[in-house]
Amino acid sequence: MKVKQAHEYSQDVDTVFASFHDEKFIKAKMAAIGARNVNIESITQSGDTVNVKLTREMPAEAPSALKKFVKDWNKLTQTEVWTGSAGGPYTCSIKIDIDGVPVGMQGKMKLSATGSGSVNNIDMDIKSGIPIVGGTLAKFVGQSSEKAMQDEYNYISQNL
Numbered sequence: 001m002k003v004k005q006a007h008e009y010s011q012d013v014d015t016v017f018a019s020f021h022d023e024k025f026i027k028a029k030m031a032a033i034g035a036r037n038v039n040i041e042s043i044t045q046s047g048d049t050v051n052v053k054l055t056r057e058m059p060a061e062a063p064s065a066l067k068k069f070v071k072d073w074n075k076l077t078q079t080e081v082w083t084g085s086a087g088g089p090y091t092c093s094i095k096i097d098i099d100g101v102p103v104g105m106q107g108k109m110k111l112s113a114t115g116s117g118s119v120n121n122i123d124m125d126i127k128s129g130i131p132i133v134g135g136t137l138a139k140f141v142g143q144s145s146e147k148a149m150q151d152e153y154n155y156i157s158q159n160l
Contacts, residue, residue: 001142003107003124007153011160013088013118017111019160020082021050028159030056033151036073052080058148065133066140075099080109088113094124096145103128103141122149 009016019025023040030038035056044051055077062070077097084090092109107124126142128134 001126001138003122003126003142003146003149005122005146005149005153007120007122007149007156008114008117009119009157009160010117013090013111013113014086015160016118016120016156017082017084017088017090019156020080020111021045021052025159026052026054029152029155030054032155033148034059037075048083048085050080050082052078052082054078058144060144062140066137069101069133069137070140071100074101084111088118098141101137101141102130102134103138105141105145 021043023043026040027038035058038056039054041053041055042051043053055075057073057075059072060070060074075098077099079095080092082090082092089110089112092111094107094109096105098105104127105124107122109120109122111118111120124142124145126138126145128138128141130137
């Protein structure tokens, strides 16, 4: 399943980018969207590259056919590699692993300046290789991800 979103911000590109790798802001954002046991494993910067790795547990209300794969709470490991310099654009490779769930999630983000602020274009690909229910599982995870992305966007928009 493909997930594409464009998040428009009234804040400038550098302000939004700073929030994407600010430990305190990330923890508050994750708590606001319903995550628990948030752990910022690392945030490192080298030149024009910023690496962010975090884990968290997210709730899921999976249909009964998927309960074998999806728990009520699932541990996610998110890895982001951002590149770019002041004024943007900033590009990101993102990968999200869900412990015990046979789904792969990876994608790209591009945070760019606009005339009145900035926009983050998100393009994710969610796949499952299991026969029969793999497509249903990828669709469920994709729809859950869309909601989480929208919740994150709402938090960022209201708290920057």
